[in-house]
Each structure stands twice: as structure tokens, then as C-alpha cells.
Amino acid sequence: xxxxxxxxxxxxxxxxxxxxTTPHLDVLESEAIHILREVAAAFENPVLLYSIGKDSxxxxxxxxxxxxxxxxxxxxxxxxxxWEFREMTDFRERYxxxxxxxxxxxxxxxxxxxxxxxxxxYGSNAYTExxxxxxxxxxxxxxxxxxxxxxxxxxxxxxxxxERVFSxxxxxxxxxxxxxxxxxxxxxxxxRRTGECLRVFPLxxxxxxxxxxxxxxxQVPLPDLYLAKPRPVVKRGGDLIVVDDERMRxxxxxxxxxxxxxxxxxxCYPVTGAIESEASTIEQVVQELVxxxxxxxxxxxxxxxxxxxxxxxxxxxxx
Amino acid sequence: xxxxxxxxxxxDLAVKPVEKGLLRFIACGSVDxxxxxxxxxxxxxAGAVYSDQLVSLQVESEKHGTNxxxxxxxxxxxxxxxxxxxxxxxxxxxxxxxxxxxxxxIADTPGHEQFTRNMATGASNVDLAILxxxxxxxxxxxxxxxxxxxxLLGIKHVVLAVNKMDLVDYDEGxxxxxxxxxxxxxxxxxxxxxxFVPLSARHGENVAxxxxxxxxxxxxxxxxxxxxxxxxxxxxxxxxxxxxxWVNRPDETFRGFSGTIASxxxxxxxxxxxxPSGKRSRVRSIVTMDGPLEEATAPKSVTLTLEDEIDVTRGxxxxxxxxxxxxxxSGEAMLVWMSEQPLQLGRPLWFKNVAGRAICEVESxxxxxxxxxxxxxxxxxxxxxxxxRCSMSFHEPVVYDAYDRNRKTGAFIxxxxxxxxxxxxxxxxxHDMSGESGEGPASFLPARKIKxxxxxxxxxxxxxxxxxxxxxxxLPASGKTTIAKQLEQRLxxxxxxxxxxxxxxxxxxxxxxxxxxxxxRSENLRRGAxxxxxxxxxxxxCIAAFCAPEEAMRQKFVEIVGSHHVVHVHLDASVAACRxxxxxxxxxxxxxxxxxxxxxxxxxxxxxxxxxxxxxxEDRIDVEELAGKVFAPFCRRTNVVANLSEIVFREDxx
Numbered sequence: 025x026x027x028x029x030x031x032x033x034x035x036x037x038x039x040x041x042x043x044x045t046t047p048h049l050d051v052l053e054s055e056a057i058h059i060l061r062e063v064a065a066a067f068e069n070p071v072l073l074y075s076i077g078k079d080s081x082x083x084x085x086x087x088x089x090x091x092x093x094x095x096x097x098x099x100x101x102x103x104x105x106x107w108e109f110r111e112m113t114d115f116r117e118r119y120x121x122x123x124x125x126x127x128x129x130x131x132x133x134x135x136x137x138x139x140x141x142x143x144x145x146y147g148s149n150a151y152t153e154x155x156x157x158x159x160x161x162x163x164x165x166x167x168x169x170x171x172x173x174x175x176x177x178x179x180x181x182x183x184x185x186x187e188r189v190f191s192x193x194x195x196x197x198x199x200x201x202x203x204x205x206x207x208x209x210x211x212x213x214x215x216r217r218t219g220e221c222l223r224v225f226p227l228x229x230x231x232x233x234x235x236x237x238x239x240x241x242x243q244v245p246l247p248d249l250y251l252a253k254p255r256p257v258v259k260r261g262g263d264l265i266v267v268d269d270e271r272m273r274x275x276x277x278x279x280x281x282x283x284x285x286x287x288x289x290x291x292c293y294p295v296t297g298a299i300e301s302e303a304s305t306i307e308q309v310v311q312e313l314v315x316x317x318x319x320x321x322x323x324x325x326x327x328x329x330x331x332x333x334x335x336x337x338x339x340x341x342x343x
Numbered sequence: 344x345x346x347x348x349x350x351x352x353x354x355d356l357a358v359k360p361v362e363k364g365l366l367r368f369i370a371c372g373s374v375d376x377x378x379x380x381x382x383x384x385x386x387x388x389a390g391a392v393y394s395d396q397l398v399s400l401q402v403e404s405e406k407h408g409t410n411x412x413x414x415x416x417x418x419x420x421x422x423x424x425x426x427x428x429x430x431x432x433x434x435x436x437x438x439x440x441x442x443x444x445x446x447x448x449i450a451d452t453p454g455h456e457q458f459t460r461n462m463a464t465g466a467s468n469v470d471l472a473i474l475x476x477x478x479x480x481x482x483x484x485x486x487x488x489x490x491x492x493x494x495l496l497g498i499k500h501v502v503l504a505v506n507k508m509d510l511v512d513y514d515e516g517x518x519x520x521x522x523x524x525x526x527x528x529x530x531x532x533x534x535x536x537x538x539f540v541p542l543s544a545r546h547g548e549n550v551a552x553x554x555x556x557x558x559x560x561x562x563x564x565x566x567x568x569x570x571x572x573x574x575x576x577x578x579x580x581x582x583x584x585x586x587x588x589w590v591n592r593p594d595e596t597f598r599g600f601s602g603t604i605a606s607x608x609x610x611x612x613x614x615x616x617x618x619p620s621g622k623r624s625r626v627r628s629i630v631t632m633d634g635p636l637e638e639a640t641a642p643k644s645v646t647l648t649l650e651d652e653i654d655v656t657r658g659x660x661x662x663x664x665x666x667x668x669x670x671x672x673s674g675e676a677m678l679v680w681m682s683e684q685p686l687q688l689g690r691p692l693w694f695k696n697v698a699g700r701a702i703c704e705v706e707s708x709x710x711x712x713x714x715x716x717x718x719x720x721x722x723x724x725x726x727x728x729x730x731x732r733c734s735m736s737f738h739e740p741v742v743y744d745a746y747d748r749n750r751k752t753g754a755f756i757x758x759x760x761x762x763x764x765x766x767x768x769x770x771x772x773x774h775d776m777s778g779e780s781g782e783g784p785a786s787f788l789p790a791r792k793i794k795x796x797x798x799x800x801x802x803x804x805x806x807x808x809x810x811x812x813x814x815x816x817x818l819p820a821s822g823k824t825t826i827a828k829q830l831e832q833r834l835x836x837x838x839x840x841x842x843x844x845x846x847x848x849x850x851x852x853x854x855x856x857x858x859x860x861x862x863x864r865s866e867n868l869r870r871g872a873x874x875x876x877x878x879x880x881x882x883x884x885c886i887a888a889f890c891a892p893e894e895a896m897r898q899k900f901v902e903i904v905g906s907h908h909v910v911h912v913h914l915d916a917s918v919a920a921c922r923x924x925x926x927x928x929x930x931x932x933x934x935x936x937x938x939x940x941x942x943x944x945x946x947x948x949x950x951x952x953x954x955x956x957x958x959x960x961e962d963r964i965d966v967e968e969l970a971g972k973v974f975a976p977f978c979r980r981t982n983v984v985a986n987l988s989e990i991v992f993r994e995d996x997x
Contacts, residue, residue, distance in 0.1 A: 046643075048364060048445075048446040054642050054643050054644040055642070057603070057644035061601055062588060089631070093593060093597055093630065094593030094597070178436075185438060185451075206464040206681055206768070208463070209750070210468075210603075211755065213695070213756060213758055217763070228437070234446070
């Protein structure tokens with residue numbers, strides 16, 4: 025439940041006047057707000073791809089800042105794979121829809137649901153294609169969105185390093201790394217034809233640590249899954265998988281045990297590895313991150329299933 | 344049960360690193376200079392590589408590495424499948440790392456043949472450039488091209504990183520030779536802060552930590568330079584510029600203008616003007632979700648509300664009435680052409696800058712810069728990666744500053760209206776007053792300036808030097824004419840075009856009829872200045888020898904000719920010495936009252952308080968030596984006589 029009413033007027037932390045060198049979080053915040061306003065102004069029908077993870081939570085917060093005192097004029101789109109942690113969908117309803125009163129579009133792959141596509145039988149590749157990539161493309165086309173804002177950061181994965189802030193997609197939502205628009209200064213080429221779409225990444229220049237420090241500074245509301253807590257887990261292929269509901273299929277010899285774990289990244293629970301951690305406050309998470317020697321995506325099976333998996337998925341339209 | 348985590352306290356230790364500064368830099372190097380190795384090494388040594396990434400790096404180094412099984416840090420960067428498998432390079436990638444002092448964003452650009460476009464893209468957003476040089480090869484044409492583009496894009500801080508010092512036995516002499524050669528070249532560019540670091544990226548010497556193998560280098564490692572370089576003064580704090588990005592109007596009670604402050608700052612209550620309309624109002628409040636601000640400065644994104652209901656829309660620029668940018672339907676600009684389809688003059692294109700967009704046409708191409716020689720050439724079109732100076736016209740008034748005054752408001756892009764391809768990056772040059780001034784508040788009728796059809800740059804190119812004036816002043820018989828004639832002869836011998844004038848020459852024609860009163864002397868000098876200016880406008884040099892006893896007269900002279908073009912040399916000798924060597928009898932005539940108002944006799948000669956150069960001619964006039972002395976300073980004033988210095992030193996320009 026929301027522990028604190030979301031009343032923007034309550035906040036009194038007015039920081040504005042920069043000294044000789046503006047702190048980097050202020051620079052990143054200002055840059056992201058600029059990008060979000062550019063999207064609202066230059067596009068007719070933009071949308072925020074809202075995955076309920078920490079990055080889209082930060083963007084949501086930045087959107088509130090960008091259009092304050094108005095409400096963000098951009099709706100949220102959640103591609104619901106049906107295999108999210110229950111807590112995430114609860115959070116979506118309680119925070120984004122109810123507390124902020126935003127328009128939230130939820131898209132589920134009907135085909136996938138009817139066929140019963142799941143991460144256990146279909147492998148992460150086919151599963152992601154049916155439950156995430158396809159419905160995303162469908163939702164963009166159905167709604168005629170001409171810009172889709174996402175939480176991608178260039179530090180996440182090697183192929184992301186070359187992604188533009190305003191990343192052009194053709195009518196089939198494909199990304200062509202050889203046909204990217206040069207990005208000069210902060211002047212973005214936002215022109216597109218009907219059916220074409222740009223994906224926009226306001227957090228491009230942020231690192232995972234920046235995101236967490238910003239969450240701590242701004243008190244950005246997040247699902248509890250990011251904080252350590254005893255949860256039932258099984259160890260599978262080197263990853264700790266949380267048993268979130270009765271649909272979790274246990275393999276021979278697997279018995280859930282309770283460990284103190286949390287997530288660095290959230291996705292579909294059967295394919296998202298948790299990390300053992302005692303960090304139960306945001307400050308402890310930031311501290312843990314400062315000390316960790318492992319990358320954020322070590323728990324993401326989807327990145328590893330073959331070399332350059334992410335790039336291939338992106339070309340096919342994955343976010 | 345679901346809960347939403349809201350942190351309650353701020354942990355100082357964890358939150359402390361938040362207050363770091365941010366440095367954006369570009370790394371430029373040719374294919375084999377070791378750029379990837381260096382960036383990979385910086386990230387590795389700064390602790391930006393996680394251990395699972397390190398494990399894969401080790402595996403990959405053994406498989407593909409070129410470092411004999413040791414870690415090959417270049418492999419950290421080759422991100423894309425296509426790049427790995429097909430060897431193609433896609434332009435700019437961005438890398439991130441942080442130390443205790445700063446967060447860094449690296450614009451990583453490939454050094455391939457598409458370098459101009461890629462480098463311009465990477466360089467457009469950075470504060471500093473690392474130019475990588477291979478110690479075994481020294482300064483190459485490629486290094487100079489990189490330096491030129493870096494300078495063109497307005498980057499003030501440059502670090503020349505001399506890599507592969509391990510291959511030259513960490514030899515200080517080799518490093519020094521390279522530094523000196525680069526310094527000579529860089530003097531022609533607008534680089535204000537130039538640093539040098541010797542290093543070995545492969546072995547990590549002097550990258551993050553000072554190297555024990557190069558104790559002779561006292562300026563610290565590359566990372567130390569990156570952590571300590573001061574970029575705060577690069578920001579334009581003078582000129583308040585607020586491009587309106589979004590009109591925030593959630594309901595009838597609120598109307599605000601949202602945008603990112605491009606430069607300068609504003610306080611609540613201050614008077615503002617909205618351009619291009621020229622309508623004035625005051626800032627009522629600076630609105631943010633964190634509460635109202637008393638003042639805000641760049642680069643903050645804020646929302647302004649105004650006292651009056653004036654009409655302001657996206658694309659307008661809010662400024663202070665006393666400090667306004669240009670509002671014009673025309674402009675002069677440098678273009679970096681980024682498209683396979685060449686520039687076509689007169690074709691309507693989209694223009695977009697920090698404020699807004701407009702339809703524009705490139706009217707004429709004044710010249711193209713050959714990035715290999717830095718020479719200006721006459722060109723009919725710009726092709727991919729070409730750089731040229733153009734005249735542009737806009738279908739509606741556009742608000743802008745010159746790029747060298749303001750990187751944010753002086754930059755723009757051009758976009759094809761059909762394909763939507765980004766065609767060019769543009770940088771405005773200082774406003775040309777002969778252009779139409781638009782309907783902004785600057786729309787007074789400017790005095791019509793007679794503009795030559797031939798661009799000054801084309802003249803310079805033909806004559807091999809830029810026009811300039813040497814003003815020689817001093818007492819009668821201090822040696823002005825003697826020296827002036829020598830200078831004229833020498834410049835002529837070097838192939839420069841121009842001539843010498845002095846007070847007497849003026850009086851034979853243009854100033855015929857003028858006497859020797861203070862007013863008439865002053866008028867003679869003014870006419871001399873106009874002649875010098877005409878000579879300069881025609882692309883020629885002018886050596887002007889005038890007594891000019893009053894400082895006000897000299898200042899007037901400099902003002903008429905234009906301070907960029909004038910070098911003032913004062914010939915310093917006492918009245919006694921001048922009198923003693925005077926063979927024309929003028930001092931005697933003045934003593935006898937035959938000439939009135941003679942400087943040094945019956946009017947005071949004011950010594951120039953701040954000439955560019957002073958040459959003592961008390962004892963003797965060694966013309967040879969003095970001519971040399973005047974030349975030497977010239978050659979250092981490269982912004983005036985860059986090409987001349989090449990002639991003087993007979994130095995290959997690149």
C-alpha cells in the first residue's frame with residue numbers, strides 16, 4: 025500500500041541554483057526532463073512503456089516533474105506477460121492508476137494466453153517473443169503511438185551503448201543499427217512518417233548507481249521486491265528463482281527454501297534471478313551497489329541465452 | 344500484501360557520491376592508436392568493470408585478444424555483433440564510469456573514414472577531448488584533422504595522450520618532440536587549455552595511476568587530468584537564454600512556459616522579453632515540483648510563469664531585454680555535412696535549433712574547408728563529411744547567437760523534408776548586419792553596409808594570407824618610415840600583397856590641403872585609417888606609419904580598421920635622439936616656429952600606454968633586426984596572420 029500520500033505540494037526540497045559545477049544527478053535529471061518535454065511537444069501520440077521496474081518508476085517520477093503542476097500528458101503502457109510478480113501488477117494499479125490517476129493501458133498477448141505459452145515449456149526466447157515483443161508491437165500499432173518512451177540505459181549491456189536517445193524504428197518496429205540518426209547537441213531529429221515510431225530513452229546517460237542514488241534522493245516509490253526480505257527460492261542454473269505463485273514448476277529435487285533475497289532488476293519471475301542480500305532499505309541498497317562486483321544483468325537469463333542475444337531481440341522489436 | 348517502499352532517511356555515506364561533477368569527453372584516435380584499449384583500460388582501472396564482465400573479458404582475451412593472453416581491454420568495447428563479425432563500425436557509442444571525484448561520460452567515436460561526421464556528433468556534447476597519438480608515429484595528419492574538428496565544435500580542453508610509450512622505452516625526448524610539434528599546430532586553433540600525457544594504454548602506465556616508468560612526467564596520470572580539469576568557466580553565465588519547449592496549461596488557473604535554461608540564469612521578478620515577438624513582461628515565479636525557486640541557472644529544466652498574459656509558444660526564446668540574441672531571417676554558418684546526398688543550394692530544408700524549427704534554404708556556399716590542409720577552397724557543393732561556410736535564409740525569423748559565444752543557442756541541425764534524414768550539423772557565425780533583422784526588437788534600420796560579392800576568405804585564399812595592418816607610431820625621426828619600407832619589402836618578397844602608407848604619402852593626395860593643426864593631423868590619421876581599411880577589405884596588408892601623438896587618435900585608428908586586423912608597434916626613442924638623427928630639418932623648423940604643433944617640440948607626445956609591441960630605437964635603427972622583431976610577433980599572432988606565419992617560416996601547414 026502507498027505509505028505516503030502523493031501530494032507534490034508537500035515536497036519542499038527546492039534545489040535549483042547550481043554552483044560552478046552542477047552535481048551530476050541534477051544534470052541527468054534536467055536532461056531527462058528536457059527529453060520528456062520534447063516527446064510531449066514534438067509527437068502527437070506518445071506513450072510510456074511502463075514495466076513497473078525501477079527505471080520506469082524513475083521515468084514516471086521525472087514525468088511528474090516535467091509537467092508539474094499539470095499531470096503527465098502521456099499514457100502508460102504495460103505489456104503484461106502474465107508472469108510478472110504479483111506485487112508488480114498490484115503496484116501498477118495502486119500507484120500509477122489510483123494514486124497518480126494516470127491512464128494505464130495493459131496489453132496481454134491473447135494468442136499467448138490461449139496457447140498457454142510459459143517460460144518453462146517454451147524457452148526464454150520463444151516465450152519473450154510471444155508474451156513481450158509481439159504484444160508490444162501490436163499495442164504500438166493498434167494505438168497508433170508515434171513515440172514510445174522506455175527505461176533503457178546505455179550502461180546496461182554492450183549493444184545498448186550505441187543506442188540513440190531518440191531511436192528510430194521503421195513501420196515494422198525494427199531497429200537498424202546501420203541506419204541511426206546522428207544525435208547532435210540536445211537537438212533531436214523527431215521527424216517521422218505515419219506508421220514510423222521513435223523509441224525514446226531519457227535515462228540513456230544514467231548508470232544503475234545513478235538510478236539508485238536518484239531513487240534515494242527523490243524518494244521514488246518502488247515495488248518492495250527491490251528490498252531484501254525472506255522469500256521462498258530455488259536455485260536453478262546458478263540463479264535464485266523466487267517461487268512467487270503456485271504456477272511455478274519445480275524440477276526434480278528442487279525444494280523451495282527461504283532466503284533473504286532482493287532483485288536488482290525485475291522481469292517475469294520464473295526467469296529473473298534474485299540476489300542474496302540483507303539490504304532492506306534504499307540506502308542499504310545504494311551502499312550494496314557501491315560495493316558489489318557483479319553487473320546488474322547477471323540474473324537475466326534472456327541476455328545470456330546466446331551471444332549478442334539482446335541485440336538480436338532489439339532488432340526484432342524487443343525494447 | 345503489497346507495499347510501496349518509500350525511503351525515509353538519507354544515508355550520508357551512500358548519498359554523498361551524488362554530489363559529483365560530471366565530465367563528458369570524447370576520445371579520438373586513428374584505428375591503430377589504441378583508443379579502444381585506452382578507454383577499456385580507463386574503465387577497468389577506475390573499477391567500472393564488474394567481476395562477471397571481467398570473467399568474460401578474460402575468456403575473450405584468451406580467445407580473440409592481441410595481448411599475448413593478457414587482458415585485452417579493447418574487447419570491452421566491441422559491442423555489436425555486426426562489428427565483431429563483419430568489422431563494420433557504427434558511429435558514436437557512449438561509455439560510463441565514475442571515480443570518487445567525478446562521473447564520466449565518454450563519447451566513443453570510431454576513427455574510420457567517416458570520422459568527420461562521427462566526430463562532430465560525439466564532440467557536440469562534450470567538454471574535453473582526448474587526442475590519441477601513437478608515440479612511434481608522432482603527430483599525423485589524422486591527429487591534426489581531429490584537433491581541427493574538436494576546435495570547430497568549440498571544445499576548450501584538449502589532452503594530447505601520447506600512447507605506446509612502452510614501445511619507445513618511455514623516452515622523455517620522444518614525448519617532448521611530439522608535444523612541441525602539436526603545440527605549433529594547435530596555436531592556429533581555438534584551443535584554450537592544452538595538456539599532454541605520456542602513457543601506455545596496454546600496460547596501464549600513467550592511465551589511472553602515475554607511472555614509475557615515467558617519473559619525468561610531473562603532471563599526473565590521464566585520469567588525474569580528467570578528474571581535475573576545471574570546466575565550470577566554460578559555461579555561459581552571462582547571457583540568459585530560455586528556449587520555450589512546452590506551454591504548460593493544465594487548467595484555466597495556470598499558464599507556464601517550460602524549458603531548459605540554455606545559458607545564464609534568471610530570478611523571480613526580473614524583466615524579460617519573449618523573442619521573436621519582442622513582447623515584455625516579468626517573471627512571476629519559477630515553478631518546480633520541489634517548490635518554487637528564487638533563481639535558476641543553466642542547465643536546469645524549469646517552468647516560468649509571467650506577470651502578463653503575453654503570447655508565447657514553443658520555439659520562442661525568453662531573454663533579458665538588455666541582452667538579446669539575434670532575431671533574423673538570415674545567418675552565416677559553418678555546416679558539417681552528414682549525408683550521402685550532397686548539399687543543394689536553394690532547396691528548402693528543415694532547420695531545428697534549441698528553440699524551434701523553421702524552413703530554411705542554404706543560399707550560397709562561401710567556401711569549403713579541406714580538413715587535411717585546413718585550406719579554404721571554392722566549392723559548388725558539400726558532400727558527405729565536408730565542412731563549409733554558408734549563407735542561410737529562413738522563411739520566418741529565427742533566434743540565435745554565434746556559436747563561439749554560446750554553444751547551446753548557436754547550434755542547429757538541418758533535416759531533409761522528405762526522407763527526414765539529418766543532413767548537417769550547423770554552427771552560427773557572428774551575425775552579419777547586412778542581413779534582414781526581422782521583426783524583433785532589434786528591427787531598427789541598420790546602416791546599409793556595402794558588401795562585396797567576393798568573400799574575404801576567398802581573397803585570403805588567393806593571396807595566401809589574411810589582411811592586416813601594422814600601425815607604426817612614434818616621434819618624428821624615430822624610424823617609422825625606414826622600418827615601414829623594410830617591412831613592406833620583406834612582405835613583398837614573401838609573396839604577400841599590400842603596401843606602405845605614411846602621413847606624407849597621404850598629404851600628397853588624399854589629404855592635400857590639410858595643415859598641421861591637431862585637428863588636421865587627426866583628420867589625416869582618420870583618412871589613413873580608412874585607406875588601411877580599404878586595403879584590408881581588398882585582402883591586402885597595410886603598413887601605416889604615423890606619428891599619432893595622442894592616444895585617442897590611435898584608438899580611433901584601431902577602431903576604424905578593426906582591432907582584429909591591427910598590430911600597433913610603438914617605436915620608442917627620446918626627443919633628443921630623434922632630433923639628433925633628424926636630417927630633414929623639421930625639428931629645427933619647429934624650433935624656429937616655422938612648423939606649429941610639432942610633437943616633441945610644442946605639443947606633448949603621449950607615449951602609448953599599451954601598444955602591442957614596443958621597439959627601442961634610441962641608439963640606432965638596426966632595420967634588419969627590427970624588421971625581424973616585428974615579424975616574429977606577427978607570427979605568433981596566428982589568428983590574424985596564420986597563413987603569413989607559414990610563409991615566414993616556410994613551414995608546411997599540416
